[in-house]
Amino acid sequence: MLVLGLTGSIGMGKSTTSGFFRDAGIPVHDADAVVHRLYSGEAVALIESAFPGVTADGVVDRVKLGAAVLGKPDALKKLETIVHPLVQQAKQRFLARCRAEGRSLVVLDVPLLLETGGDANVDAVVVASAPAEVQRARVLARPGMTADKLDAILARQVPDSEKRRRAHIIVDTGLGFDAARRQVQAVVRAFAGSRGRI
Numbered sequence: 001m002l003v004l005g006l007t008g009s010i011g012m013g014k015s016t017t018s019g020f021f022r023d024a025g026i027p028v029h030d031a032d033a034v035v036h037r038l039y040s041g042e043a044v045a046l047i048e049s050a051f052p053g054v055t056a057d058g059v060v061d062r063v064k065l066g067a068a069v070l071g072k073p074d075a076l077k078k079l080e081t082i083v084h085p086l087v088q089q090a091k092q093r094f095l096a097r098c099r100a101e102g103r104s105l106v107v108l109d110v111p112l113l114l115e116t117g118g119d120a121n122v123d124a125v126v127v128a129s130a131p132a133e134v135q136r137a138r139v140l141a142r143p144g145m146t147a148d149k150l151d152a153i154l155a156r157q158v159p160d161s162e163k164r165r166r167a168h169i170i171v172d173t174g175l176g177f178d179a180a181r182r183q184v185q186a187v188v189r190a191f192a193g194s195r196g197r198i
Contacts, residue, residue: 001098002105002191004169005121007113008128009157010150011139013173013180017128018109020184026192028107029094034087046082051075105192114158114166126187127167129160130174 006021006028008014022028039047039060047065048055054064069075091108098106107126110118119125130138139150164170169187173180 001095001103002124003095003122004105004107004124004126004187004191005113005119006107006109006126006128007111007163009135009160009163010153011135012128012130012160013138013171013177014109014111014128016177017126017171017173017180017184018107020181021107021188023181024185024188026105026107026188027094027098027103028109029091031087031091031108031110034090035083038083038086043083043086047079050078050082105188112157114163115156119166124168124191125166126169126171127160127163128171128173128180129164129167130172132160134174135160 006014006018008017018028018030038044039062040058044055044058044060047060051065051068054061054068065079069079095106108118108122110116113119113122113125136147136150139145140147158166171180171183171187
């Protein structure tokens, strides 16, 4: 089973690219979706214990949690020691299920794949990318986003140029989403082919 790690900086079309893999019948493990589920499930009590007052009605309040850890490296590390093992367990369950189903190709959608060293655990890295001006226009169109917020986010991410350098495959979403879909379909044909069940 070939494991592709999909990543991309904010506004580069990673989530859309992930959707194109799903549309092509490829199982996708979405790390962000796992965290969202954990924040309304098994991680709630652990997070409340570590950061009292950040949950309400059995759900983690992401705004309150953000305020509790933003700019506080020790607090962020404490949160990561709670959440990361649970995310890893979910990923391992996903991979085991896909192997049991005889899948030939799967995708791990991980926003911080390169930042966390996750690229060492995949067979190939796929980077969703677009020109910087396209990225900025997309992100600044989001509600509540400002240029300062965008710059702060980008400062915490591996630069797009470095992601592109480390990629095995680049999906250029700057050419439009129809073109990006065709690129994903070409990847699926190249890697999944007709071998086994997709």
